[in-house]
Amino acid sequence: MMKKHTILVVDDDKTNLQIVRDVLEAQYELQLAISGAMALKFVDRRKPDLILMDLMMPGMDGKETVRRIREKPENRSIPFIFLTASQSPEEEADCLNMGASDFITKPIVPNVLERRISRILELEDFHRDLQAKVEEKTRQYQELALESIFAIVNIIEAKDELTEGHSVRVASYSMALARAMGYDEQKVDEVYQTGLLHDVGKIGIPDLILKKEGRLTTEEYGEIKEHTSIGGHILAAIETMGYLADGAKYHHERFDGTGYPNGLKGEEIPEIGRIIAVADVYDALVSKRHYKEPMDLETARQEILRGSGTQFDPRIVKVFLKLLDEGSIRNIRTQT
Ligand SMILES: [Fe+2]
Known part of the structure; x- marks a missing residue:
């Protein structure tokens, strides 16, 4: 059996409360309050599923009581119905404008009261149900998106065992950067996903070039550069995730305009490209590559600082150095 809905009934007239109680008590859990102040206490103790509120009450009137209840964000979803002896259309409009679900005039007609309340509660249940389903679907969709991204990361990293973990680290550094730069959490997630896929283009580069030890010829280097496009x-x-392409395409642009593939300069480079650029180079510096040994952390730090304003956006370098100095970047590296 369905749990009984709780209805808070507020009316300073006890005879009225009695009538409402007679009509509703068989079907609902009732809280009966004879003043606005008492209603506030009831709501604090237990959130009702619906409020039936008399408009005219001495002291705190119905509208004021509703306003006070709704000051708390968690109470804003409670539907309320005003009860009034007035027949004025202005009053009715005013109540509906306040967000009331309905407006019932006294004297109370039991059947009307019953029907209107059950209809509103049904709608509320339906709405809540729908919202829960949408949330669940959204969660599944986001999970699927992230799982697909990780599957692609596995493809990238299967090509070269030396770059294992690089995508996740670059993504994590980029995420920390975005957060420190004041991005909201949704954008932070987008930056993370973009970081994961920044090198996906390496799929199209021959292994012989990708894994070559020692110096690359000009042609070979030209081919490597193609991974961005x-x-x-x-x-x-x-x-649907248009930002992903920007990260892959622009993470080798340089702030001074001498990067690739387009030679964009400064703020012409999408910010996500500028963020990943710093994260990518730092991780490459402190990791082993086919053509070099890992660099120690202090030298890598100086290397990033040296690139500020030429290779990298100085504003982003500043944030990165701060993260580096407070240990966040090192923590990410040990965790990933
Ligand atoms: Fe790259």
Whole structure:
């Protein structure tokens, strides 16, 4: 059996309370209050599913009581119905404008009261149910998106065992940067996902070049550079997450305009590209590569600082150095 709904009835007239009680008590759990102050206490103790509120009461009137109840955000979803002896259309409009679900005139007609209340509660239940379903679907959708992204990361990293963990670390550094730069949590998630896929274009680069030890020829280096455009092209297919392509495409642009693939300069480079650029280079510096040994942390720090304003956006370098100095970046590295 369904749990009984709780209804808070507020009326200074005890005869009225009695009538309402006779009509509703068989079906609902009732809280009866004879003043606004008492109503506030009831709501604090237990949130009702619906409020039936007399308009005219001595002291705190019905509208004021509702306003006070709704000051608390958690109470804003409680539907309320005003009860009034007035027949004025202005009053009715005023109540509905306040957000009342309905407006019932006294004297109370038991059948009307019953029907209106059950209809509103049914709608509320339906609405809550729908909201829960939407939330569940949204969660599933986000999970699927992230799982698909990780599957692609596995493809990228399967190509080169030395870069294992690079995507996750770059994503995590970029996420920390975005958060420290004041991004909201949704954008922070987007930056994380973009960081994960920044090197997806390496799928299109021959292994011989990718894993070559020692110096690359000019042609080989030219081919490596292609991973940015290739990545941008691959990710352009995921239109609902349009930001992904920007990260892959622009993470090798340089702030002074001498980067690739487009030679964009300063703020022309999408910010996500500028963020990933710092995270990517730092991780590459302190990691082993086919062509080099890992650099120690202090030298890497100086290297990033040296690139401020030429290779990197100085504003982002500043935030990154702060994260580095307070230990956040090192913590991420040990955790991922
Ligand atoms: Fe790259």
